Each structure stands twice: as C-alpha cells, then as structure tokens.
Amino acid sequence: MPYLPNTADDESAMLAAIGVKSIDELFAMIPGDLRLTRPLSLPPALTEIDLTNHLGGLAARNVAAGQRACFLGGGSYDHFIPAAVDAIASRGEYYTSYTPYQPEASQGNLQAFFEYQTLITRLTGMDVSNASLYDGGSAAAEAVFMCIAATGRRGRVVAAASVHPEYRQILETHLCNLGIELLTVGTPDGVLSPDDLASAVNDQTACVLLQQPNFFGCVEQAERLGAIAHQAGAKFVVSVDPISLGLLKRPGDYGADVVVAEGQSLGNPMAFGGPYLGIIACREELVRRMPGRITGQTTDRNGRRCWVLTLQTREQHIRREKATSNICTNQGLYALRATIYLSLMGPQGMREVAELCLRKSRYALGKLSAGRRLSPAFSHPTFKEFVVRDRDGAVEALLREAGRAGFFAGIALGRWYPELADCFLVTVTEKRTRDEIDALAAALA
Amino acid sequence: MPYLPNTADDESAMLAAIGVKSIDELFAMIPGDLRLTRPLSLPPALTEIDLTNHLGGLAARNVAAGQRACFLGGGSYDHFIPAAVDAIASRGEYYTSYTPYQPEASQGNLQAFFEYQTLITRLTGMDVSNASLYDGGSAAAEAVFMCIAATGRRGRVVAAASVHPEYRQILETHLCNLGIELLTVGTPDGVLSPDDLASAVNDQTACVLLQQPNFFGCVEQAERLGAIAHQAGAKFVVSVDPISLGLLKRPGDYGADVVVAEGQSLGNPMAFGGPYLGIIACREELVRRMPGRITGQTTDRNGRRCWVLTLQTREQHIRREKATSNICTNQGLYALRATIYLSLMGPQGMREVAELCLRKSRYALGKLSAGRRLSPAFSHPTFKEFVVRDRDGAVEALLREAGRAGFFAGIALGRWYPELADCFLVTVTEKRTRDEIDALAAALA
Amino acid sequence: MRNIQAVRPLFELSKPGRRAAQLPACDVPQQPLEDLLPAEALAAAPPALPELSEPDVVRHFTNLSTLNMSVDTHFYPLGSCTMKYNPKRNERLVSLPGLADLHPYQPVDTLQGMLELLWRLQEMLAEIGGLHAVSLQPAAGAHGELTCLLMARAYYRQLGQARSRVLAPDSAHGTNPASATVAGFDYVTVKSTPRGFVDLEDLRLKLDDRVAVFMITNPNTLGMFDRQIGQIAELVHAAGGLVYLDGANMNAILGISRPGDFGADMMHYNPHKTFSGPHGGGGPGAGPIAVRQNLEPFLPVPVVERAGDGYRLTYDRPHSIGRVRAFFGNVGVLVRAYCYIRSYGPDGLRRVSENAVLNANYLLSRLKHRFPVPQGDRCMHEFVASAAKLKAERDISAMDLAKRLLDYGFHAPTVYFPPIVREALMIEPTETESKETLDAFADALLAITEEPSELVHGAPHTTVISRPDEVQAARQPVVKQ
Amino acid sequence: MRNIQAVRPLFELSKPGRRAAQLPACDVPQQPLEDLLPAEALAAAPPALPELSEPDVVRHFTNLSTLNMSVDTHFYPLGSCTMKYNPKRNERLVSLPGLADLHPYQPVDTLQGMLELLWRLQEMLAEIGGLHAVSLQPAAGAHGELTCLLMARAYYRQLGQARSRVLAPDSAHGTNPASATVAGFDYVTVKSTPRGFVDLEDLRLKLDDRVAVFMITNPNTLGMFDRQIGQIAELVHAAGGLVYLDGANMNAILGISRPGDFGADMMHYNPHKTFSGPHGGGGPGAGPIAVRQNLEPFLPVPVVERAGDGYRLTYDRPHSIGRVRAFFGNVGVLVRAYCYIRSYGPDGLRRVSENAVLNANYLLSRLKHRFPVPQGDRCMHEFVASAAKLKAERDISAMDLAKRLLDYGFHAPTVYFPPIVREALMIEPTETESKETLDAFADALLAITEEPSELVHGAPHTTVISRPDEVQAARQPVVKQ
Ligand SMILES: Cc1ncc(COP(=O)(O)O)c(C=O)c1O
Numbered sequence A, B: 001m002p003y004l005p006n007t008a009d010d011e012s013a014m015l016a017a018i019g020v021k022s023i024d025e026l027f028a029m030i031p032g033d034l035r036l037t038r039p040l041s042l043p044p045a046l047t048e049i050d051l052t053n054h055l056g057g058l059a060a061r062n063v064a065a066g067q068r069a070c071f072l073g074g075g076s077y078d079h080f081i082p083a084a085v086d087a088i089a090s091r092g093e094y095y096t097s098y099t100p101y102q103p104e105a106s107q108g109n110l111q112a113f114f115e116y117q118t119l120i121t122r123l124t125g126m127d128v129s130n131a132s133l134y135d136g137g138s139a140a141a142e143a144v145f146m147c148i149a150a151t152g153r154r155g156r157v158v159a160a161a162s163v164h165p166e167y168r169q170i171l172e173t174h175l176c177n178l179g180i181e182l183l184t185v186g187t188p189d190g191v192l193s194p195d196d197l198a199s200a201v202n203d204q205t206a207c208v209l210l211q212q213p214n215f216f217g218c219v220e221q222a223e224r225l226g227a228i229a230h231q232a233g234a235k236f237v238v239s240v241d242p243i244s245l246g247l248l249k250r251p252g253d254y255g256a257d258v259v260v261a262e263g264q265s266l267g268n269p270m271a272f273g274g275p276y277l278g279i280i281a282c283r284e285e286l287v288r289r290m291p292g293r294i295t296g297q298t299t300d301r302n303g304r305r306c307w308v309l310t311l312q313t314r315e316q317h318i319r320r321e322k323a324t325s326n327i328c329t330n331q332g333l334y335a336l337r338a339t340i341y342l343s344l345m346g347p348q349g350m351r352e353v354a355e356l357c358l359r360k361s362r363y364a365l366g367k368l369s370a371g372r373r374l375s376p377a378f379s380h381p382t383f384k385e386f387v388v389r390d391r392d393g394a395v396e397a398l399l400r401e402a403g404r405a406g407f408f409a410g411i412a413l414g415r416w417y418p419e420l421a422d423c424f425l426v427t428v429t430e431k432r433t434r435d436e437i438d439a440l441a442a443a444l445a
Numbered sequence C, D: 001m002r003n004i005q006a007v008r009p010l011f012e013l014s015k016p017g018r019r020a021a022q023l024p025a026c027d028v029p030q031q032p033l034e035d036l037l038p039a040e041a042l043a044a045a046p047p048a049l050p051e052l053s054e055p056d057v058v059r060h061f062t063n064l065s066t067l068n069m070s071v072d073t074h075f076y077p078l079g080s081c082t083m084k085y086n087p088k089r090n091e092r093l094v095s096l097p098g099l100a101d102l103h104p105y106q107p108v109d110t111l112q113g114m115l116e117l118l119w120r121l122q123e124m125l126a127e128i129g130g131l132h133a134v135s136l137q138p139a140a141g142a143h144g145e146l147t148c149l150l151m152a153r154a155y156y157r158q159l160g161q162a163r164s165r166v167l168a169p170d171s172a173h174g175t176n177p178a179s180a181t182v183a184g185f186d187y188v189t190v191k192s193t194p195r196g197f198v199d200l201e202d203l204r205l206k207l208d209d210r211v212a213v214f215m216i217t218n219p220n221t222l223g224m225f226d227r228q229i230g231q232i233a234e235l236v237h238a239a240g241g242l243v244y245l246d247g248a249n250m251n252a253i254l255g256i257s258r259p260g261d262f263g264a265d266m267m268h269y270n271p272h273k274t275f276s277g278p279h280g281g282g283g284p285g286a287g288p289i290a291v292r293q294n295l296e297p298f299l300p301v302p303v304v305e306r307a308g309d310g311y312r313l314t315y316d317r318p319h320s321i322g323r324v325r326a327f328f329g330n331v332g333v334l335v336r337a338y339c340y341i342r343s344y345g346p347d348g349l350r351r352v353s354e355n356a357v358l359n360a361n362y363l364l365s366r367l368k369h370r371f372p373v374p375q376g377d378r379c380m381h382e383f384v385a386s387a388a389k390l391k392a393e394r395d396i397s398a399m400d401l402a403k404r405l406l407d408y409g410f411h412a413p414t415v416y417f418p419p420i421v422r423e424a425l426m427i428e429p430t431e432t433e434s435k436e437t438l439d440a441f442a443d444a445l446l447a448i449t450e451e452p453s454e455l456v457h458g459a460p461h462t463t464v465i466s467r468p469d470e471v472q473a474a475r476q477p478v479v480k481q
C-alpha cells in the first residue's frame, strides 16, 4: 500500500483504543445491503516502477508539441515557460496547501494572490481582479452572469462570431438553460462590424462579448464597439490574450466593464487543455458581483500588514443560494504560476514577447500566402494568429501532410465555421524560428 | 545580463559611495600590462529560449538509456530513482546551501549527513562513515592512503584484477607517483584465488583491495581473502555495490577494515559518469585517519540535541599539509539523495531490489548462454552482472548490431583485459523486464 | 529561522531598468510597429509591471512559500478537504512532455495515449461510483454539481416536466445551493435531525412534482453515513425526482459502498481530495461526474469513446447539454487521479477508506472526553467535535483552539462548520497520517485545554502574523497595489 | 512558523512493518536463493535500515530543509565560496534525459551531443584562463590542485629533475598544502607582507632547484590582486619552477585578466563557485584544470578530442599521468558551467566580474569606518574586514557578529580566515545580489555594533539551536545512531 503508514500493530492498538474488534465494525453505520460485496473491478495495483513504465508508454503514444514545430493556437498557446516558474511552483508549500482559510498559516499564498490581483489589474487596466476562475471560457460565462445581474436585463446577450467558438458554446449551454437569447453576430470579413453590432443590441441586451485579438487573430475596433454597447445601456465584456497586452491597448482604456482572459499563456503548460487559468477583472462598481475569491490587505492585531480572503459575503460558503457564483476551488497554483511569469517578464519582457509574436506571425502570413495554394482569409491586421484559405479546399489533407512533414501546421475551422471549411488558423509564438516558418511554408506550398 | 540586479542608477550610486568615477578604476590594482585588451573569444550570449533549444539539440544527439534497454553496468547502474528523491533534493534549501560552517543555519544538512553516516554504517557493518567523498574510485584511493598511513608500510599494495579497472588505474596514478608498488593479482577464472593472494602479500604490504561482487559480477570468497591479508599484517579494503548489501553479507561481518563504494546506485542518475557519491566507512581504530567531513552529535548551549562538523583536526583547513586528505568540497547533495533513497527503500525494499537484480540477471545469463554463440566466461556465482564469451570472437560487431536492434547490450572487456577480448559484461537491474531480457537474447543469438 | 529577504510585495522590490527574462533577437524582417498595427490599437507604453531580477524573484517566492503550512510540511486535518499526501511520482509523471506538452487541438492520431488514459479513467470512475457513464469535463466539484443540475434540467425538459426545485439538507456544502441557483433552480432546504441526518418528515413534506433533484452528501458533512439513504432515494424517485450525490466524501467508502448502489442517479468526484490531486493553495481541482444510464444522453461534450482499437473524442450527441468548459477539462488533475487509482488497485482503494475511517475514529476516541462529538462515538472519515463546553468553562473558543494549534505546528481543523454544531471543530485526518502524528495532535489539543486562557487568546504566537483584522479588510477593501 | 513534524532522526521515526517503496513482482522463474548464491555469502537478515512511510519521508526531509540557510532564501556572503545565484534553467537543462540518462560506457556514437558540449567547454575554459589545454576530469578544486601537482611531478621526472618542493604563501587555502602532501611533495610556506601580498624577499630565499611549483591564489584570499604576479612568475620560472594558479577567485577577473597572461602555467577552476554550480550543502563541485602547452602531454585521460566532424574520447596518451577519476568527472556540474558561460557570453562574463567587484567595494565602503579593512579601501570580489576594534571596545567578536547576523536573516561571512587578519570577517557578496540587499546587510552589521553585548553574546536567538558545543562533539564523538 503505497502511502499508508499504519502498521498491523498500529491498527490493533487503534482498534483497541476505539473499542472495536475490527475495522469492519467501524463501517457498521452502513447498512449491509448497501455494501459492496465484491472487490471493485479495477486493474491491479502498480508499483512506482510499473506505473512509471505504464505512463511512459501512454505518453510515448502521443506526439508532444516539442516533437513537431507547433503552429497551433486557438486559445491554447505554445509560449515559453521559464524554468524558474516550474522550480518555484513545485515547492510543496505551494502545491500541497489549500485555500487560505487560516491566514496566519497562509500568508505566502495570500500575498502571492494579492500580487496576482495587482498584476492583472495593471495588465488589463481594470480596477479589481479576483484570485482566479477555472479557465477563460468559464470566466467569459461568469462575466456574462455578472452583467445580467448588474443590468437586470434577461433578454439577450450579444457575442461576435469572432469570439472563441467553444466559449460561445459554454455560454449557449447556460443561456439556453436560463431562457436567455444568445445572439451571435456574424463576422464575415473577420471582425465585428459596428453597424452589425448596432442592429444587434437592444434595451434588453445585458452585454456585448468581444474577443481582442479575436479568434481569427484579427484586431477588432474595440473602442467603437464598446461605445455601441454602452449606448444601448449594455455592458461591454472583452476577452483578451494576456500576451497581446504587452503591445495592445488595455481594455480598461477603451471602455471594457469586465475583462476576461485565458491565463494559460502566462507560464502554464498546454497539457491537452487544462488545468488552465481563468482571469477576470472588472470596474469598481461591479466588485460586489465578482465571482470567486478576492484577497485583501489589512493589518493584524499588532499592526503588521498582512493579507486575508475578503468580501466573502459574495461567496457560496456564506451566501449559499444567493452567492454571485458557485465556485469554490479555483486555480490558485496557476494564478501563482502567472504571478511568477509576469514577475520574470516585467514590462520589457512582455513588450518583447508580444513584438516577437506579432512580427513572426506576420512574416509567416506573408510567407504562407506567397505560394500558389494559400491566401489570407481576411484583410484585417492580426496579432499572433491568422487564417489562411486553401485554394484547393483540401484543408484536412493538407494539414495531415504537414503533420507527416513534422508540423502541427494549424487548426481547421470548418468544425465551427462551415463557411470557412477551406480555411485554417495558424499561430506563431515567440518560440517559433524563422527556419521553422520557412520550412512550414515549404511544406504547405 | 541574465542574473545581474544592478541597474545603471545603482551602479552610479555605488561608484559615488565608493568614491571612484568608473568601474574600471576598481581594477586599478591589476597592472595594465596584465589586463586583457580584447573581449574573450567566446560564443555570444544565449537567452533562456535559445539556450533551451541549444541544449535540447545537443541532448537529442545522444541516445538516452531510456531509448534503448540498458544492460550496461561496470560501476554505473540504471537503477530506478523514486520521484520523491528528485522532489526533495531539488529544494533550494538543500542544493543552494554550502558546507555547514554555521551549524545554527545548517541543521537540515547536518542532520541529514548524520543520518547518512548512520545508514552507511548499518549497510556496511562498519563503525564509522564520513559524510562522502567524490566517487567510488577516489574513495578506493583514499582507503589505500589510510592503510598506508595506518600500517606505515610503503612497499606494496595488492589489488585483485577483478577490481574495477578504472579504480586500479587511479591507484596506479597515485602509487607510481609515490614509488609504491601496485601488485595486481590476476583472476583468470573470474575470482581471486586465495593461494595467489597468499603469495602476493608480504610484510611490506599495506593493504589488499578486493571488490565484492567483483567487476565481473562474481562473488569473491571475501572472508578467506580477508583472513589472508590480515595474516600478513595488511589491512583489508573492500569495494562493494551498495545494492548487493540488500542480500549479501556486510563487509563488517567478514573482516573488512575499510569499506568503500560507489553510491551512484542509491538514487543518483548515471549522468555520463558524475557527479557520483564516494562512500567510505572504517573501523573505530582508523577514524582519525578518515578523510573528509564527519558530522557529530552534540548539544547546544540550551541542552538541545544538535549536529556539527566534528573531528576537524583531520582536515585540510585545520591541519593543512598534515591533513589526512586534501578533500574540501565533497558530494553533500548526493549523500542526501542516497539518504532519501535508503529511507524510502528500507530493509525490505533493499532486500527486494537485490533479489530482483540477482534473479533477473541469472535468468539473463541462462537465456543468453542458451544460444550457439554466447557462453558464460566464468563459472562462479554472480550477483547482477556477468561476463559472456562470444564464440565468434566478434564482440564489437555483435554489440553494434544489438545497438541497432535497440539495446545497450553490454561492455566489451578487451580495452581493460586483452585476454577477455572476446568477452563482454552484461548487467541486469530491477528495471529490466523478462521481455527485454528475452528480446536481448534473441538479438544476440 | 527568519526568511525575510525580498518578501515585500513585488512592486516594492521593483527598480527601473531591472530585468529577469531576456528574449531572443528577432530573426525576421522588422517593419515599424505602426505599419503592422493601427495606431489606436497600440498601448502608449509597456504594461506597468514590476521590474525585478531573477535572483530576487526566486528568493521572493521561495521565502513567501515558507509562510504557508502544507501537507508536505504539516498535519493538515481540514475537515471536508481530505488533505492527504500528494504522491511525488504523480507530479513527475504528469509533467512528462508526452502528457504536459500536448495541444488540445492536435490531431486525434497524435493523442492516442492520452485518450486511452482518459477513457480508462472514465471506466474506473463509473465502476467506483456504481454508475453508468462519466464525463471528465467539469473543472471542480462545484462545476460538476452545476453540470449535473443542467443535465437534470435537460432531462426533465425532454420528459416535458417543469420541475423547478432542488432540495438539499441544511448541512449541505455552500456549493450545493449556489449551483442550484446558477442552474436556474429554486433552492429549498431540508431539515436535518439533531444527529445530522436527513429529517425524513421534512423531506416528505417538501417532495412533490416541482422537485427535480435532491442533493445529498453521504457520508455527510458530519462524517456520518446516513443509513436512511436507501429510503431517501425511494422517496425521491417515487416523487419523480433524481438523487444527486455530492462525492466530496468518497474517501470514506471507496470499494465499500457505491453511490449507484445506494440510489444516487448522479454524482461528482473531487479527485483533488479523494484521489490525491494536490490542492495547490486553492486549486486546480477537477469535478468528473458519473450518471445513471437514463442521464447519459445529456452528458456534456466531448466524451472519449473507444473506436476499434483506437480512441476518439465525440461531439455529436444530440441530447447533450453542450459544452461546460473549453477544450477537455482539467486534464492534469485527471492524470494524477489515474496514477493514484492505478497505484492502489481495488484492494488498495478499499484499504485507503478503511484507514481513513480508522484514523478518524481513533482521533475521535482520543478527543471525545474533552470535546464532545454530538453525533456519537463513531464516524466515517471525519468527525465534528464541539468546543462549546470548553468555551463555557474556560472561554476558549473553536477559533482560539484553531489559532493555538498553529503554535504547536499543526494546521487547524475546519471551524464553525457545519453551523448545526456549536463551536464546531471539523476534523479529517486522512489515511496518510501515522498514529504518531494523530497522537501528537490529540496531545496538543488536550494540552491547550489546560493552558491559561490569555495565552490561548493571544495565539498564534509563532506565526508571521496573528489574528488579522478581517472586518477592516472588508470595510475598506485594498485588493491591489 | 514551526515545522516540527517528523524531524526526529530517521531511526526514531521508524516502525516495524512500515514501507514506502514497493518493488514489482519478480517476472522470472524464482529458484531458492541458496541455489543461486553460496550460503556463506548471504546476509542473515536484511540491512537494519529504518522503516518509514513515503509521507513521513517527504515531510521529514522537507521540514529539515527549512533549517538551512541557502542562496535561494538568504544572502550568503561566505568569503571565498562565491555563493552566487544558481540559475533554475541550468537545473532544468542538466536533467534532460538526453544528458542525465547517459551511461558512461555507451558507444561514442550515442554520445556525440554530450562530447561536443564537453569539448566546447574545454575550449572555453582554455580561452578564459589564457592557457592551452584543459582536463575536465577533476571532481573538485582540491582534486584539480592534486592533478596538476601530479602532472608537475611527471613533467620534472621527464626533465630528469628531482624537484621535491611546493611553495605557497601563508594565506593559501588549506587544500594547497594538503594537495602538495598527497602528491608527495614537501610543502614550504612563503611569508606574505602585512598587506597580504607575497613577500618577494622570502620567496627569493626559498626559490631553488628543489622547488617544483609555486601555488598562488590571485586575487588572493584577502580579495587583493597581487600586482607583483608578473615578477613572481619570472622569479619562479627563472628558478625552473612552475606557477600554479588557484582559480577559486576567478569570479573577480573573468574577461579582465587571464592567469595564462600573468604567468600561470597551470590552474584549476571552481565551476561551483565561478560558474554557478550549486554548492549542494557541500558539493558536488568540479575542478577542471587548464595548463600551458608544455604540460599538455601529462594531462589525465580521457580527454575529449574533435575528430573530423565528430568527437571522441582519447585514452592513448603516452605521457599522461593516467587516471584521476573513474568515468568522466563531475559531468553534471560541467554541463551547468557550460550553460552559465553560454548564457553570459564574452561581454556578460566581464560584467559578472565588474559587478562582483563593484558589490564588494560598495559593501567595503559602507563598513570600513566601523570594521577596518587592513588591506585598504579597495578590493576585488571580496574583502576581509576586522572586528578587532569592536572586540576590544565592546567585547563583540567576529563569531558573535556571525551568530547575530543569523538573527537578522543573513548568513554569516567566513570568520577567522585568513588567520593573518585578527577577528577576520571575510565577506564576498557576489554579483547576483542587489544594492538593496547589500545595504540591508551593512545596516544589520552596523546595528549590531550598537546592540547590548549580552544580546549579541546570546545570539543566535531565532534559530532552532544556538552555539552547539563543538568541544564535546569532538571529545566523545557520536557519529551515528
Ligand atoms: C462537501 C463538498 N461539496 C462540494 C465541494 C466543492 O468542490 P470544489 O471545491 O472542488 O468545487 C466541496 C469542497 O470544498 C465540499 O467539501
């Protein structure tokens, strides 16, 4: 039994102290007819050596991003993770502790979360950040809930088709359940047109959800679109790529009421989709509707500065059915990783990463569209991703070939956008080299 | 500059405080004609991303033991390293601290070294262990120096040819420099014969060096050989495989005066040969000749039990040219790793690892010699390694083929033993499976 | 030892011009930014982040970590949280490049190992729960609750029944009512008896055709197994409702009793509790769910399916409630759960629960004479003791005990929950603690009862801070620098 | 915070029947042991090791670690040890399976990446030292000294000269004389001047045809660069001797001055100091050596050689002194050194030394008024201040200061070394510390000088123990349980 310290002697001594004959007696409160009378049908126990071989075998049947040049994105990105992030986050004091219910025994986590909140507000230009949500998609849903509650409008939520399709699917799941309309405004030329938005919002619209840069990598006219939302009395929710904020204007500076983001890019592995980090930040006036935990600064009985969980009257363990959200366990360790990542990057580092993504991806766009077969699907400026159209309309086959040639070349868009069945999304992070890009262009030519 | 916190402002503030105009002035004490007037001719700096790619590229041009079934041994072994060893040894408090000169700030290391010494004495059956030497080879040399000093005999050191050839080469380097004869007694049938030893030792012999199990994997008649050494008034030095002590008699129980070992097997990676762990333990009467650091228990000014470096009057920083050895930096972190490893294994774990090595290697010996081509080179019982003879006498070619078939099949012995040019050494640890052994046998058939 | 260097908040350590990370030189042609992006989209300046050196960053976070108690360093008997040992081997294996370095949109033929692992985990969780089908999508227990409640809505929609209510006992965890609300249900509380079991009378009263789901935590928050569960399930089913099992306390009954066998129609697991996923200072966790056959069609997408000798992700499920999370859930936590279950096997998992229950009962037997346990002399994996007597006699409250325990080098139990026990100490030792540790903890708690009240009121004395002012924190919130 | 759980020595935590590691079932036929091995070779029982559970082992060593000061947690200005930041990226890269998981006897064609790395490191160390050829074999600095002295013996043997003496200044590190003895030389001390430089008169006196090697540490142990070095080398060479440069202090002169250029014939590096190899609580280190052309033939085997566009290990070197270590030295430390040098490049390495020297001089300027520095107002990478005045005035010794600094959260400097300075405080800040840290340290030292003597004599007050009885430890040694 790998992790059980009780010896046979311990067991009998403890049973004696309790005053029972057998462990079985301890389960007396479970009626016999509700007991399982056979062993669970599970594979037998594996020792550490066996388990290591077994997992190694499973891992070997996947192709890791490191084994092929990875040009995949769409909400999960192959950004570089500095070694210091792993070194610190693998300290037991961080990853084997729990939610800081006892502040005196959790100042390390609490201060780190306070620092995280500070960094996120600086990055987004917002007033308040919480201490994390599950991921970018659930953060988008929570933001919409906040707006519905804040506006009292239960008629409609408007989202651009250029918002991550899976985020919109999550919204769909919730809104359709609540009988609220999710109106998706098409983005035929790659971005949301102000006129289309204007005709989509009405006085029952709780909020407008925009992604910047959007799912196609295009930069939206966020400021104008936000103004339109506000004119209709709707809130303006923006989902951003945190890396882009090394270069792009902060949502707080163009009118966002709530900002959400997928924090995976900030020092967290792709790990087939999770755990990730749900970032959410809002304006002061929405703070009491904020979901999840918030760390606040205070002083202890001796006047020493310290940190505690605060504004808990929003939360489920206090407000129960009246809570702003049902979230309990959040993504603490991944918020810590993002905090370390941003501490290492600093202003210059974030600026340079963003510039590298921009320049390399634009170079790639040029290279890929130089050939006969591929052309840019949209004409709007892009940040680190872009959509190309395959004139031969054989995207799946083309990507399969590229795979054999050693590339994760891109993401086919047909599964979400039938009208883009002949298109795929290509992402270029700071890790990709010119050589890799040139080779990709050759492989796709 | 990756790790330099001083900013331009810091620099000027500090220069001002010092009272100089430039950093250059600080180097005034170096005569101009001794200064380098050009930049060092070194490759340019690499960022973390570049360095990671560069090292990844170099690593990819090696074949790791994990990529081929590894049957190599000969003093470096592919034993399993439990994850807890790496997890603990990678804590900064351990690997970024230094020799415990300030006991109050080093009780963690000091207690761990005390525990290491305890574990080593229990494992070897000796009275005293130090806190580590460089590796098994230098430990053997230090043991011989101890015996020369203890006996005052500078005539001869006797070693069995079945002792690790590289350990004997190290001895040769030192003894020939000191004008002391290293008499190597041949082991034509795989072990040292008592008669041969008897005629090799004389009244000027400082010690006899034996390896158990020996380099060929054979179990020596250690007890009898030790008696012969002692009859001649020589000390008996035994070099052991710590893993074998899960099963074999402890050297302390068959008369060893000094025991040395390569501690790599105890939770340390093969890492192309180092860092490794030099284990040395001796009888009480030799303790004042022990090289290196020793941790001792004492009490602090408040009577609390604690640990300090002790018996330092043996050491170079006190005794200078009269020290028992010149060692300063030792292998602290690797002694810690061995301590963790032994704590996890316990008596049963060590017993079982040893049994698995024994049974699997003997199974392999049978399998390999079942075919036409290979036969056992020696008839003596072996522990986890054995020597096979290639009837076709084409060892290099055979091993190359096996390599292509996905095996590190063994070590050709010709480079050290011309008479064994048609033989190679095969090692089987607990990590090797029956399937791997069967496949190897097929590949070598 | 004082680890005080570089522990001030990041922005107070910052200095203009300092840098840790450097980026490679740009290896592609460099046009001016203005030619690449519209001016109005560009920020005026780089983000206002702190400027630090790598040595300072490492020292800052390393020293901060020493201000946390954790399972690796301290006994952490936080009730309802199952703070068991987090195996190091799981941490090593989950970070294998072949598992950690996978993009969610890679072609399925480059993911067969991962999909097999997840498929096997689905199968194992179905077997452990005695239920039919599993979804690994939910990101935490609460998210699992919400997902199941959404499925219940879809289920009744399909049956054409307008059931608007979710019931749960007053001892339910806060996420139960909160999830009900988020799922659009009205939440109704069912009383529990003085001994903490469901009040059947009250349940009968409240069961009608408006009730969609009855949520129950069994073993419950008091660490008691509600033996009425069979009957409860019958009542709920008879009323046309579904039984939801909050699986947070599964650590007590692995291989001993299965929710599906005692009437649950759906449940969630907390792998970060039961299956040793590290708690990470508050997450990540995961919240896989298991359901009965009749609910399978409503599972969220995607699900892992076996196809021939390969595995695939299926999205095309007409009755599915849709997506609840992007990509494929908190995979890293699921991989650890897989490692954990494989490490114990069937007998081992049973031993886990047996030892969890043994440890809890032993601790209870050591403490009950001083800290009455209203629920009686036996418990499952945890128990709730009361400090009410001590409070009355010596004015030492549950909070005082919690704080003073920190001085003894133990993390505190959960206090003041559940509210139905006065001055509650909710103690869950878990199975990975030794008798020696349990004895030391009991000795400490008992010793504190003898200490001068002032000493205890002043606690903690050995931590970096003591009794922060939480009222001030909430009244004038300072939530950033 | 008190991390006191499971910290008692392992054997006191042991309990019969407890286990952490489990081994796989044996998958080959199992004959009785007696059939496999002679009875007299078998142990009567398994080794008498402690029996522990994995959770206890992890907690034990995790909590013990918190009793250490370290570079990751504390400023560690231990003179002569160059306790600089140990880059996390180096730790990550050295553990890549393609580097960590290599057997020393693998075929060379499966080691080309490793051999290229080592070959490049040889080239870089030759360039940095201004010398001709390098061996990476020695396992630590002292081992490098010994190796070079063995080479000197071989060199003179070949020249037919019987030179039996090694000279070094009295300020030399203890390993210098000790290595001389182990190499079979007679060791003779050369005086140094009051300012810590080599006393040329005394050197001239002792230089004759018996002298094989003059060992010098430059910058020396006082942190001063001996400007006579050129002249010294001439004298030694004129007497037919060789100059050995102890490279422990190379951190002061990287890219600024090269031993080969100021007359050294051979030298060792301490990559665990200069090139950021972690000190590991006392090792492992490495001790690569660099030598002038005339000494190359005597280098130990093996050496890495470039062969066409590949790399190989050469053993066949007729004049080699032979082997000094099994396999290929402390490769892991060498890989880190390679990563470090590649991370800085030529300008960066120079900046390293400039900042090391800047930091030391700044600290000196902050302390000298209270702690006189006999060697004057300038230093290289470290300096030796004296607490003699303070001792006289307030009875606060160097040891008292060292202990009291621990209470302020700083590791102590090296004390009472070198002996030529009374109440010596040997302070080496290194370049990876910030001005803020240096100021905090200076403030602390100065503050202590104002504190009541009793308070300082009683120090340390904040560590787990205080002033252990070292005499007792040596008088009745207890070196195991
Ligand atoms: C009884 C109970 N139910 C539900 C939850 C919620 O699970 P999670 O925190 O994973 O969302 C918890 C966790 O604290 C719990 O203890």
Ligand SMILES: Cc1ncc(COP(=O)(O)O)c(C=O)c1O
Residues within 6 Å of the ligand: B327, B328, B329, D080, D081, D140, D141, D142, D143, D173, D175, D176, D217, D246, D248, D249, D270, D285, D286, D287
């Ligand atoms: C000046 C000097 N020389 C030699 C050495 C010995 O080096 P090592 O400890 O690596 O053997 C040291 C290390 O402390 C030193 O400071």
